[in-house]
Amino acid sequence: MSKRLTIALAGNPNSGKTTVFNSLTGSRQHVGNYPGVTVEKKEGNLNYKGYEITVIDLPGTYSLTAYSIDEIVTRNFVVEEKPDVVIDIIDASNLERNLYLATQFMELEVPLILAFNMFDLAEKQGLAVDKKRLSELLGCPIVFTVATKKTGITELLEEVIKLKEGPVIFKKVRLDYGREMEEEIKKIEDILIEDRVLTQKYASRWLTVKLLERDSEVIKRAKASLHAGRVLEQTEKSINHLKNIFGDNPEAIIAERRYGLISGACSEAAQRTYELRHTTSDKIDKVLVNRVLGLPIFLGMTWLLFRFVFGFSEPLMRWIEIGRVWLQQLVRSFLPEGSVIQSLLVDGVIGGVGSVLVFVPVIFLLFLVMAILEDSGYMARVAFIMDRFMHKLGLHGRSSIPMLLGFGCTLPAIMATRTIDDQKDRLVTILINPFMSCGARLPFYALFIAAFFPGRMAGNILFSLYVLGIIIAIIMAKLFRRYLFRGPANPFVMELPPYRMPTLKGLLIHMWERGVVYLKKAGTVIFIGCVLVWFLSNFPWGPQRSVENSYAGRMGRVIAPVFKPLGLDDWRLSVGLIGGFIGKEIVVGTLGTLYSVDQAGNGATSLREALQNQTRADGSKMYTPLVAYAAMVFVLLYMPCIAVIGVIKKETNSWRWPLFAAFYTTAVAWIVALIVYQGGRLLGLG
Ligand code: GDP
Numbered sequence: 261m262s263k264r265l266t267i268a269l270a271g272n273p274n275s276g277k278t279t280v281f282n283s284l285t286g287s288r289q290h291v292g293n294y295p296g297v298t299v300e301k302k303e304g305n306l307n308y309k310g311y312e313i314t315v316i317d318l319p320g321t322y323s324l325t326a327y328s329i330d331e332i333v334t335r336n337f338v339v340e341e342k343p344d345v346v347i348d349i350i351d352a353s354n355l356e357r358n359l360y361l362a363t364q365f366m367e368l369e370v371p372l373i374l375a376f377n378m379f380d381l382a383e384k385q386g387l388a389v390d391k392k393r394l395s396e397l398l399g400c401p402i403v404f405t406v407a408t409k410k411t412g413i414t415e416l417l418e419e420v421i422k423l424k425e426g427p428v429i430f431k432k433v434r435l436d437y438g439r440e441m442e443e444e445i446k447k448i449e450d451i452l453i454e455d456r457v458l459t460q461k462y463a464s465r466w467l468t469v470k471l472l473e474r475d476s477e478v479i480k481r482a483k484a485s486l487h488a489g490r491v492l493e494q495t496e497k498s499i500n501h502l503k504n505i506f507g508d509n510p511e512a513i514i515a516e517r518r519y520g521l522i523s524g525a526c527s528e529a530a531q532r533t534y535e536l537r538h539t540t541s542d543k544i545d546k547v548l549v550n551r552v553l554g555l556p557i558f559l560g561m562t563w564l565l566f567r568f569v570f571g572f573s574e575p576l577m578r579w580i581e582i583g584r585v586w587l588q589q590l591v592r593s594f595l596p597e598g599s600v601i602q603s604l605l606v607d608g609v610i611g612g613v614g615s616v617l618v619f620v621p622v623i624f625l626l627f628l629v630m631a632i633l634e635d636s637g638y639m640a641r642v643a644f645i646m647d648r649f650m651h652k653l654g655l656h657g658r659s660s661i662p663m664l665l666g667f668g669c670t671l672p673a674i675m676a677t678r679t680i681d682d683q684k685d686r687l688v689t690i691l692i693n694p695f696m697s698c699g700a701r702l703p704f705y706a707l708f709i710a711a712f713f714p715g716r717m718a719g720n721i722l723f724s725l726y727v728l729g730i731i732i733a734i735i736m737a738k739l740f741r742r743y744l745f746r747g748p749a750n751p752f753v754m755e756l757p758p759y760r761m762p763t764l765k766g767l768l769i770h771m772w773e774r775g776v777v778y779l780k781k782a783g784t785v786i787f788i789g790c791v792l793v794w795f796l797s798n799f800p801w802g803p804q805r806s807v808e809n810s811y812a813g814r815m816g817r818v819i820a821p822v823f824k825p826l827g828l829d830d831w832r833l834s835v836g837l838i839g840g841f842i843g844k845e846i847v848v849g850t851l852g853t854l855y856s857v858d859q860a861g862n863g864a865t866s867l868r869e870a871l872q873n874q875t876r877a878d879g880s881k882m883y884t885p886l887v888a889y890a891a892m893v894f895v896l897l898y899m900p901c902i903a904v905i906g907v908i909k910k911e912t913n914s915w916r917w918p919l920f921a922a923f924y925t926t927a928v929a930w931i932v933a934l935i936v937y938q939g940g941r942l943l944g945l946g
């Protein structure tokens with residue numbers, strides 16, 4: 261008994277499908293129509309290695325939308341008849357354009373082989389393809405063919421048999437549509453997936469993407485699905501949301517991302533020795549993603565942006581700080597002198613939460629800058645540049661995205677590691693992510709930089725902290741990879757979507773979405789944290805109470821010795837660092853509360869001045885620039901906040917890794933701050 265097997269040939273018109281079909285089947289073929297339509301269906305047979313193979317020459321298409329009858333026929337055949345293998349015939353002399361159809365087959369999750377046909381022409385044009393690498397990046401086998409000369413036809417059949425008999429060689433690739441789009445995809449897919457019958461037949465992700473593209477055929481299917489109402493309603497909502505953000509139909513964005521995948525894969529594994537690539541994006545990328553220039557340009561650009569963020573927000577923060585102190589005095593005068601309520605409101609709430617809110621401008625500006633980088637498409641390039649780096653570290657390319665997200669907030673960054681299939685890669689990425697300086701640490705830097713460094717240095721100091729975080733992360737990744745989690749890294753394509761002009765609306769929405777998290781946090785976690793710190797620093801309550809004798813004071817003095825080798829002799833800061841476990845903004849909040857409690861003796865009118873005026877027991881200044889820098893280094897590196905510990909527990913499903921993360925980061929922070937302080941002193945820096 262011979263085994264039967266069906267192969268469907270798909271491809272752009274004129275890619276050589278019919279020629280491949282003829283080379284495969286010889287003359288044994290018959291022509292009919294697809295049921296119900298007048299589209300020609302050509303079928304042929306051949307025998308190969310005990311298989312009776314039926315080959316179908318599908319109509320030529322550029323895409324798999326529902327816009328033309330050819331596309332619908334092709335799509336329906338592949339989805340409904342489920343051929344054993346789809347061979348996408350690609351005109352290799354026009355590679356990137358032809359691969360567009362392939363991305364859609366990938367999304368349909370059909371068993372796929374790519375035949376790079378017309379390879380003779382492509383080679384003449386100077387195309388060099390790293391076949392193995394490109395196969396890995398696209399997740400399917402590639403065969404070079406010259407159909408007119410029957411070259412590569414046997415190899416094609418060999419690949420068909422291999423794909424049929426297994427084992428699977430290439431890991432399926434999932435095209436990533438970017439954070440915003442993925443969020444909406446998930447919302448719709450979650451509803452769709454409840455209809456088992458539907459999603460058994462069609463890949464749910466594919467259906468979802470098609471819905472976002474407003475594909476008429478798929479909408480028909482959705483209307484007949486289990487939760488039709490909810491699905492369509494969510495689809496409309498998602499489309500509108502995405503339109504708002506991108507200023508364009510999701511369909512356009514989706515197409516862009518598909519080309520982005522192709523562009524990314526080809527940049528890595530297919531080079532033209534001559535003939536320039538065409539689009540403006542490609543031209544810009546020649547410089548920005550350049551192997552030599554890419555990283556320096558990125559660093560230079562961030563450095564400039566940091567200078568901008570700081571230079572712009574500094575005066576704003578000054579005004580808010582003046583307003584905060586003014587409000588404090590006003591509220592103080594209205595409430596009974598020496599009462600608990602006066603102290604709570606003035607020192608705890610306005611002093612603590614207020615000093616955190618002072619940093620709203622810098623946070624919002626930083627998020628605005630990040631939104632510009634992200635929306636313009638440059639962030640994807642940064643990921644691409646970092647990707648090479650990541651490979652050198654033995655890490656997955658996917659890791660660079662969570663790492664970049666980490667600059668906003670570690671929490672979503674750690675959740676984003678879910679896209680990394682390899683468990684080892686994922687753990688390493690989770691463990692080093694807290695070193696990416698998150699937004700919550702910014703208030704502390706802003707306070708200390710403004711207090712102890714001249715304005716012209718501010719941007720540089722801030723930049724150096726971020727870079728230090730990255731360097732430490734790299735070192736730790738290398739160590740973990742070598743000693744804790746050995747093994748090779750997986751290949752992965754970084755998408756290179758085209759550059760686009762960000763819309764003002766999109767930028768503002770993104771800035772607001774992230775910034776509002778900070779405001780909400782100030783109203784909840786930070787509020788509670790500050791009240792707690794206030795309580796600890798004012799109780800036991802009594803007429804002769806002093807901060808030194810409060811619970812916080814006692815606590816601070818117990819821990820203070822730990823920080824002394826780092827040059828940090830301020831028990832208030834020690835308390836703040838512990839409070840920082842609740843949220844890193846609390847460090848500043850605590851200083852705000854503790855310094856406003858005993859501001860009287862200091863003569864300062866702002867937290868910044870209070871810190872500048874603070875002296876040690878021997879009368880010398882408490883903070884020199886060196887001490888301030890060591891403090892910032894410690895805050896940068898030490899244990900992530902409790903929410904992050906919680907999410908690591910959730911993502912790794914054990915207490916082992918969150919505890920490990922908390923301890924090792926703190927140890928690293930202590931050691932690096934020690935090196936900074938003691939090293940700085942040896943160099944005579946203060
Ligand atoms: P279809 O539209 O996809 O069915 O494409 P055809 O099979 O009709 O081929 C289109 C043209 O490309 C024909 O003139 C073929 O002779 C030519 N062709 C097909 N394969 C190759 C190839 O590998 N190399 C070259 N140089 N020409 C090819």
Ligand code: MG
Binds near residue numbers: 279
């Ligand atoms: Mg043809």
